[in-house]
Amino acid sequence: MATAALKLDNVKKNFGDSQIITGLDLEVLQGERHAIIGPNGAGKSTMFHLISGLYEVSSGKIALNGRNITNMAPHKINRLGLARSFQITNIFPNMTVFQNVRCALLWTKGYKYSIWHLCDRLKKVNAQAHEILERIKLSSMANEKAAVLSYADQRALEIGITIACGADIIMLDEPTAGMSNQETTQAVALIKSVTEGKTLLIVEHDMGVVFDLADRISVLVYGKIIATGTPDEVRCDPKVQEAYLGKEAVECSA
Numbered sequence: 001m002a003t004a005a006l007k008l009d010n011v012k013k014n015f016g017d018s019q020i021i022t023g024l025d026l027e028v029l030q031g032e033r034h035a036i037i038g039p040n041g042a043g044k045s046t047m048f049h050l051i052s053g054l055y056e057v058s059s060g061k062i063a064l065n066g067r068n069i070t071n072m073a074p075h076k077i078n079r080l081g082l083a084r085s086f087q088i089t090n091i092f093p094n095m096t097v098f099q100n101v102r103c104a105l106l107w108t109k110g111y112k113y114s115i116w117h118l119c120d121r122l123k124k125v126n127a128q129a130h131e132i133l134e135r136i137k138l139s140s141m142a143n144e145k146a147a148v149l150s151y152a153d154q155r156a157l158e159i160g161i162t163i164a165c166g167a168d169i170i171m172l173d174e175p176t177a178g179m180s181n182q183e184t185t186q187a188v189a190l191i192k193s194v195t196e197g198k199t200l201l202i203v204e205h206d207m208g209v210v211f212d213l214a215d216r217i218s219v220l221v222y223g224k225i226i227a228t229g230t231p232d233e234v235r236c237d238p239k240v241q242e243a244y245l246g247k248e249a250v251e252c253s254a
């Protein structure tokens, strides 16, 4: 069997006396789109922070493509091929859309901020930045300040920044939160296209998005995965209906 892209073994996280992640086991397969769902406060963002190295685990083990990354620094994990977005939009509002993407590319390539004045000479990087802007459909806004973009476009830019490093594993935290139905549809299409051939781990509350995007879903409740399966399996799981989805809201053939 192929090595999992991500594997969490009995991961726990305490904040003081409170245990928030209570024993997390999760396997994200190579090339799958895997969604994490669960009630507010279940620990979804905390789990993202643990995987990406922002928080240290209290105990347990996290492996990326079979390599132990437990408590490794975030930039090292990023260089090993994992990139993530945050629940709150993370862009530089006073830089242009193009500069935001180029900055992410330069960081990835290990350039120092002090050489920004030389950036215009870096033709290859500029070309790559334009390529990413095309993929996220923001080419026409390249020279606008990121602050003037609509909220949905800012989130698209953030996805562009996330994929700029060429990571194989992309983690997106609530990428469609606060969007209209139409914006959500566009965001889902964008996520599908930019994660083609990659592994996606996504936290999302919008069940339409989850069931449209995910190959498999894991349900996180009180810091533990209570079920993992295909969208149909998860939808029809009585434990999941009880803890999260609600019986009335779910149509099940099983």
Ligand SMILES: Nc1ncnc2c1ncn2[C@@H]1O[C@H](COP(=O)(O)OP(=O)(O)OP(=O)(O)O)[C@@H](O)[C@H]1O
Pocket: 015, 020, 038, 039, 040, 041, 042, 043, 044, 045, 046, 047
């Ligand atoms: N740095 C921290 N210090 C103390 N408690 C924290 C910290 N970060 C998160 N928590 C607590 O951990 C719990 C889980 O929070 P988390 O944000 O991971 O949940 P979530 O499932 O992502 O919720 P939501 O769906 O609302 O975003 C919450 O009770 C939160 O208050």
